[in-house]
Amino acid sequence: MSTAAGTPATPAATTPAGQLSIPESRITGGRLRDDFRGMNVVWRRELIRFARNRVRIITALVQPVLFLFVLGTGLSPVLKGGPHGFDFKTFLFPGILGMTVLFTAMFSAISIVWDREFGFMREMLVAPVRRSALVVGKCAGGATVATLQGAIIIVLAGLVGVPYSPTLILTLLGEMALTAFGVTALGVLIAARMSQVESFQFVMQLLVLPMFFLSGAVFPLADLPQWLAVLTRLDPLSYAIAPMRTAVFEHIQVAPSLLKTLEPAITWDGWRVPLGLELGLIAAAGIGLLVAAVAQFSRPE
Amino acid sequence: MGSPPPSTVSFSVTSNPQMAGPRTDNSAIEVIDLYKRYGDLAAVQGISLIVAPGETFGFLGPNGAGKSTTIKMLCTLVVPTSGTAHVAGYDVVTERNEVRRRIGLVFQDTTLDDYLTAEENLRFHADLYGVPRVAVKIRLQQVMEMVGLWDRRKSEVKTFSGGMKRRLEIGRGLLHAPRVLFLDEPTVGLDPQTRSHIWNYIHGLRKREDITIFLTTHYMDEAENCDRIAIIDNGQIVAVDTPEALKASIGKDRVEIQTDNNIDAIAALKDRFGLDATESEGAITFHVNGGEQFVPLLFSEFLIPIRSVRVARPTLDDVFMNYTGRTIRDAEASAGERMSTNPWMRARNRR
Numbered sequence: 001m002s003t004a005a006g007t008p009a010t011p012a013a014t015t016p017a018g019q020l021s022i023p024e025s026r027i028t029g030g031r032l033r034d035d036f037r038g039m040n041v042v043w044r045r046e047l048i049r050f051a052r053n054r055v056r057i058i059t060a061l062v063q064p065v066l067f068l069f070v071l072g073t074g075l076s077p078v079l080k081g082g083p084h085g086f087d088f089k090t091f092l093f094p095g096i097l098g099m100t101v102l103f104t105a106m107f108s109a110i111s112i113v114w115d116r117e118f119g120f121m122r123e124m125l126v127a128p129v130r131r132s133a134l135v136v137g138k139c140a141g142g143a144t145v146a147t148l149q150g151a152i153i154i155v156l157a158g159l160v161g162v163p164y165s166p167t168l169i170l171t172l173l174g175e176m177a178l179t180a181f182g183v184t185a186l187g188v189l190i191a192a193r194m195s196q197v198e199s200f201q202f203v204m205q206l207l208v209l210p211m212f213f214l215s216g217a218v219f220p221l222a223d224l225p226q227w228l229a230v231l232t233r234l235d236p237l238s239y240a241i242a243p244m245r246t247a248v249f250e251h252i253q254v255a256p257s258l259l260k261t262l263e264p265a266i267t268w269d270g271w272r273v274p275l276g277l278e279l280g281l282i283a284a285a286g287i288g289l290l291v292a293a294v295a296q297f298s299r300p301e
Numbered sequence: 302m303g304s305p306p307p308s309t310v311s312f313s314v315t316s317n318p319q320m321a322g323p324r325t326d327n328s329a330i331e332v333i334d335l336y337k338r339y340g341d342l343a344a345v346q347g348i349s350l351i352v353a354p355g356e357t358f359g360f361l362g363p364n365g366a367g368k369s370t371t372i373k374m375l376c377t378l379v380v381p382t383s384g385t386a387h388v389a390g391y392d393v394v395t396e397r398n399e400v401r402r403r404i405g406l407v408f409q410d411t412t413l414d415d416y417l418t419a420e421e422n423l424r425f426h427a428d429l430y431g432v433p434r435v436a437v438k439i440r441l442q443q444v445m446e447m448v449g450l451w452d453r454r455k456s457e458v459k460t461f462s463g464g465m466k467r468r469l470e471i472g473r474g475l476l477h478a479p480r481v482l483f484l485d486e487p488t489v490g491l492d493p494q495t496r497s498h499i500w501n502y503i504h505g506l507r508k509r510e511d512i513t514i515f516l517t518t519h520y521m522d523e524a525e526n527c528d529r530i531a532i533i534d535n536g537q538i539v540a541v542d543t544p545e546a547l548k549a550s551i552g553k554d555r556v557e558i559q560t561d562n563n564i565d566a567i568a569a570l571k572d573r574f575g576l577d578a579t580e581s582e583g584a585i586t587f588h589v590n591g592g593e594q595f596v597p598l599l600f601s602e603f604l605i606p607i608r609s610v611r612v613a614r615p616t617l618d619d620v621f622m623n624y625t626g627r628t629i630r631d632a633e634a635s636a637g638e639r640m641s642t643n644p645w646m647r648a649r650n651r652r
């Protein structure tokens with residue numbers, strides 16, 4: 001077997017043997033660099049898939065638009081009773097951003113289940129990259145994609161009485177990204193434990209929908225009966241939606257009388273939870289879930 | 302088979318003997334008493350084998366025999382219940398990353414990303430394996446030309462046929478110049494023509510690259526293409542050798558003749574050669590060592606006119622039958638039944 005006869009007739013074949021060989025030192029190169037590359041691949045792939053799948057982007061818009069314009073319009077008369085006309089859609093808007101982020105990030109995370117069995121993820125799992133790097137990349141990717149999907153909803157702000165203020169948009173994007181990261185980490189943790197694709201329905205019905213409904217996305221959390229008040233305060237998503245609603249309310253005029261019922265912030269037994277604590281809780285939950293997801297995913301089979 | 306020449310082919314991983322290197326230098330794969338249990342089910346039950354560098358080694362067995370499980374252990378995806386395995390000289394449990402850098406793996410089911418183009422799939426792979434940028438460009442073209450997909454590199458993979466996907470995966474598995482390439486059922490689910498194409502690529506690969514190939518198949522005819530094969534049944538290796546030696550080990554060729562007078566011919570075979578022959582459907586069948594050498598003898602010494610002769614070598618089917626007591630098709634059928642009650646396998650087979 002000679003080199004001349006052995007190599008295919010490509011430009012590469014004319015290069016002297018060995019020049020293109022991959023030096024061992026390079027292959028055994030830094031661990032951190034390996035991990036960073038792995039992370040980067042997972043993240044970039046997530047973005048490419050998002051950008052190429054127009055159908056998914058558009059389908060994912062249907063639900064938020066229905067909630068915002070159909071539910072929002074339908075419920076508006078209830079609030080119109082007061083002296084100051086207030087568009088219920090404005091109240092709903094931050095909740096719908098939260099909903100979009102929740103569903104997009106969760107879907108992106110759970111897709112690991114089939115990706116791991118039938119898809120490109122299997123290929124990544126056998127590469128010389130630590131699984132923790134793949135998990136971090138996946139969380140970053142899910143967070144980016146969910147934030148982008150939320151950004152599409154932000155475009156609709158003007159239609160529901162939310163001003164296009166740059167500070168507001170930046171605040172909302174930042175808070176969505178933080179939320180999306182936490183949700184993706186939660187999803188990856190679940191996916192790591194999930195062996196069957198069929199379980200996806202359980203997760204949606206038993207976790208995602210309750211999280212959404214109890215979060216105050218579609219109704220104010222003030223003046224609730226005790227049992228519901230407790231449940232809403234236990235829902236982590238409540239602490240993600242409250243800051244977004246606070247941000248929106250800071251940029252619009254709301255009559256003080258209405259503000260009492262529509263109170264955006266969460267109260268614990270009458271104590272108004274500060275914005276910093278709300279965001280801190282989300283960040284802490286995100287990091288905790290990420291650590292758990294990494295641990296879960298790194299278990300050997 | 303002759304031992305492969307020293308690494309003269311470009312893109313082979315240059316090894317530095319001074320470095321803390323592989324533990325065993327003279328085998329590409331070394332497996333000792335490997336077991337894997339899934340709960341009550343023993344998928345692999347004490348496999349031992351050695352594959353030499355440059356060898357093409359085939360794992361032949363029916364569905365559910367434990368082929369994929371063995372490959373997954375060798376590729377560090379599944380941790381063995383007990384036993385040890387070294388690939389490219391590194392332990393698959395304790396030196397996982399060292400193993401991973403040196404192997405390429407083509408899974409039984411495709412693991413390409415349909416939404417990415419062929420080139421993107423390969424580029425991501427190169428990134429995952431840390432192939433240096435300068436090498437990627439040339440290497441990418443080399444492997445894509447080798448599998449005949451260079452002009453389709455910009456197409457999304459979802460537009461590819463099953464055979465093209467397989468070829469792309471084989472190319473991808475080679476991108477980082479692995480020492481050992483694992484192919485799990487490289488041709489399963491493909492039509493016969495595409496199957497033979499895939500085999501052409503594999504043969505070309507053996508010529509071009511200094512590489513060890515470990516593949517599994519449940520097609521008898523494909524196992525013939527390997528330098529050596531192991532026959533695996535119920536998680537155990539029942540025989541290992543070259544296909545020729547395996548067939549020879551079970552002995553005699555089957556000879557079928559048609560004559561003008563079968564009754565006399567049977568008697569003459571008994572008298573002159575001491576052979577027991579049987580007649581069915583107008584043809585006489587008997588078994589003899591070296592059938593092809595026997596036929597001229599038969600013609601020169603036989604007085605009864607012979608109208609036709611057929612000599613059949615023992616096939617790997619006969620070998621499988623000999624070692625397991627059933628044909629591989631029967632084995633498949635019973636494995637199929639077992640699997641249809643296993644929800645995990647059902648999910649896997651649905652696609």
Ligand SMILES: Nc1ncnc2c1ncn2[C@@H]1O[C@H](COP(=O)(O)OP(=O)(O)O)[C@@H](O)[C@H]1O
Nearest residue numbers: 339344363364365366367368369370371643646
């Ligand atoms: N992850 C798993 N969990 C449970 N059983 C498994 C798993 N993987 C394989 N098996 C079982 O192990 C046996 C061998 O499977 P496999 O190695 O895939 O066989 P082959 O590749 O030879 O068809 C089968 O009975 C299969 O059902």
Ligand SMILES: [Mg+2]
Nearest residue numbers: 368369409486
């Ligand atoms: Mg298999």
